Amino acid sequence: MSNSANSGLNIRKLRVEYSSGQPALGEVNLQVPEHGIVTIIGPSGSGKSTLLRAVAGLLPRYEGDLLFNGASVHHKETLIGLVPQNYGLLPWKTVQANIAIAMRITRRSEKSRQERDRLVRHWLKSMGISDLADRYPLSLSGGQQQRVAIARAFAVLPTIMLLDEPFSALDAITREALQQLFLDNWLEHPATTLFVTHDVEEAILLGQRVIVMPADKQDHPAIIENETVFGMKHEDKRSSAAFFEQTKVIRKVMQEKW
Ligand SMILES: Nc1ncnc2c1ncn2[C@@H]1O[C@H](COP(=O)(O)OP(=O)(O)OP(=O)(O)O)[C@@H](O)[C@H]1O
Ligand SMILES: [Mg+2]
Incomplete structure (x- = not known):
């Protein structure tokens, strides 16, 4: 360091x-x-x-x-990744879409759809929420939403x-x-x-x-x-x-x- x-x-x-x-x-x-x-x-x-x-x-x-x-x-x-106090998830998108969209917007990597899906699964797994991929944020507990928000923050590989x-x-x-x-x-x-x-x-x-x-x-x-x-x-x-x-x-x- x-x-x-x-x-x-x-x-x-x-x-x-x-x-x-x-x-x-x-x-x-x-x-x-x-x-x-x-x-x-x-x-x-x-x-x-x-x-x-x-x-x-x-x-x-x-x-x-x-x-x-x-x-x-x-x-x-x-690139700055923010996990805001209210999680900042898009309520009309599924968990996996929330992460995929952030990756696409930040263009950290011009990856194929398959590669992006693979990375989304990786980050969900890393936060212990693989089973939540197809759920919508408002159907999740506060703690589950926090995990999604953190997975999303890591997924864009911010500086x-x-x-x-x-x-x-x-x-x-x-x-x-x-x-x-x-x-x-x-x-x-x-x-x-x-x-x-x-x-x-x-x-x-x-x-x-x-x-x-x-x-x-x-x-x-x-x-x-x-x-x-x-x-x-x-x-x-x-x-x-x-x-x-x-x-x-x-x-x-x-x-x-x-
Ligand atoms: N959009 C705003 N317009 C006007 N004042 C604001 C705004 N946002 C925050 N403030 C004021 O700025 C100060 C700092 O607020 P801030 O939200 O940064 O505090 P905090 O330390 O994050 O508090 P908490 O622990 O409750 O989250 C407070 O006095 C607050 O009222
Ligand atoms: Mg605050």
Whole structure:
């Protein structure tokens, strides 16, 4: 992994105001190493989704610089995959069509229909939802829709992957299983990733760096290095002393920032 100052995703002096004129987030300065994962936690309304929307190119106005390897992140070569907070699936298309359409639109590969179908099956299998291929999103549970949205995000092989609380509203066991599936997929296709969660433990388990967004928008986010836990075998993390220590560190920062 390269760590030079310009590599990966660089967010410099990002400020966003919606039409009200109130800041939507505390100014963000952040580097996500290329092929790295940074997790973001913060109270409701602290601007986590706004930060992802800015990087995704969905905001008409913002101040500051959003760079990938030194060039604008919105350069057309940089494909950005977003898993929005509400999953963003097309309700009138089946699960497999949702994934196939995303692959076609992003033109990551000019593949034959057969090849695309094969890849769709591969990604469904990788998220443990092969049996849902012909279902429609609104007939699925929230957790199943989340799996489809993640399969779709990986299927387009994005340069940058943005996930907005992708495992919210899941029971603890399902959530742990999905964290593992997500990491397995990510290790095979390590997109440069920003992952929003409201769960401290999830932030520590999945991020090599953890950002704590402040409640006060005059304040800045805190950045906590987490390489020690990140570098461990995933199944060993939760029971490790380093994980326990990091939980204490981050809870203390949260008390200061929230
Ligand atoms: N389209 C919009 N127009 C005006 N204000 C907005 C808009 N979207 C978000 N905001 C405001 O910007 C701030 C940040 O919102 P954002 O949705 O980014 O927070 P969040 O951290 O993702 O919250 P949550 O944890 O509830 O998802 C909030 O004060 C919110 O009210
Ligand atoms: Mg949000």
